[in-house]
Amino acid sequence: MIKLLSTDFDGTLINHGQKPPVVPELFVMLKELRAQGVHWAVNTGRTLWHLDEGLKKEFRFPIEPDFAIVEERDVFRRANDGGWEPFGDWNGQAARDHAEMFHLAEPLLAEVLAFLERLIGANAIHDHGRFIGAVTTTDADMDRLCVFLDKLRARLPLFSYQRNTIYVRFCHINYSKGTALGELASKLGIAREQVFAAGDHHNDLAMLDGRFAGFVMCPSNSCEEVKLTVRTAGGYLANGVASAGVVEAMRHFGLWKAGI
């Protein structure tokens, strides 16, 4: 019935500041489902390196995902040597599309830098010399920045962004956790109705609106926009925090019945 799980990482699997940060039942569930042939993808804003750090060192997962969708865009699969390899030509196309978008957006990004200077404590984020995003000190400041970015988008529809709490990453309009998930499912020959997606924040909205996953959920710690999107899509709003909520949702949908 279910063939692919797409789970955000921070705030959805990981309950930061809680011990343990992941409920043991989640690992039992993932192991059982994978033994049944279900694929598991972590779909995160983290970089691939940062995700590996989280899985192996920071939170010591006893099980590793089959796929990693990172930076809300790039799709990797587990390689035979235990590392990661790009899955198909999606990442290459994404890189080309982003190079074009960043070139076209240069005048807009100059305005974003000027706007950031007016937000106390806000910082631009650069990667390999490219201005790729920003961080603010408060949610309210990020709200203001996103309103400004929305105005800029009207001038360049290719230009979009992914927000996660007080962080924002600029992106090409065609790339999100949702479209990357859709690409992965398509390549695997998995239908939307066989996909489960779980997330808690703005950058998860694109995979929670029902377009790419038939089963969508959010844990109780999710932001209001996510809760509204999941509710609108006919998904499940869990009572549990992070991974406890994910397990609860899987039971709610009848996708996992066993227990410890």
Ligand SMILES: [Mg+2]
């Ligand atoms: Mg999250």
